[in-house]
Amino acid sequence: MLKKKDLSEKELVEACVANDRRSQERLFRKFFPGMMRMCMRYTDDKGVAMEIVNAGFLRVFKKLHTFSFSGSLEGWIRRLVFHSLSDHFKKQTKPVHFLSLEDRDAPHESSALDHLFWEDIIKLVDFLPAASKEVFWLYAIEGYSHAEIAERANISVGTSKWHLSNARSKLKTLILQTNNKTNYAG
Secondary structure, three states, X not given: OOOHHHOOHXXXXXXXXXXXXXXXXXXXXXXXXXXXXXXXXXXXXHHHHHHHHHHHHXXXXXXXXXXXXXXXXXXXXXXXXXXXXXXHHHHOOOOOOOOOOOHHHOOOOOOOOOOOOXXXXXXXXXXXXXHHHHHHHHHHHOOOOHHHHHHHHOOOHHHHHHHHHHHHHHHHHHHHHHHHHHHHHO
């Protein structure tokens, strides 16, 4: 019989769904550091980050029975924790910008982003080329470094940086196009 330490991801998820507290703790400890790093990119307050991570893991454990093993468990968990992060800042009175374009990528119109919501920008990310979209998502949303992305995607750090630059450039164009369509419709 396998010891608890030797559980596969599938067995670990199944044990968590069966409400095995030790397995739930193991899952939490395994993915906590990465989720905390992601949250700390958006707040300097460790207490707030911890609150967001805990809310995210509450979502994870409530929805774990729906995980289909069609993608990575870490990516699925990261997505749920990110939703908690997003929800937390939506409740705040002062706006927090999750996506910031570098100075050299400043939009031609100063109001290009004023007409878009966070969800609109995320939808535009889906129009990026697959490799650039993946690098952009890992870097800008999930908080991975170029070195981590290069290792994960089996590419060079320079290629990762190029894909990020490419994604930002294409995203900027999409934002401007969307803004122009909104201005014509309004």
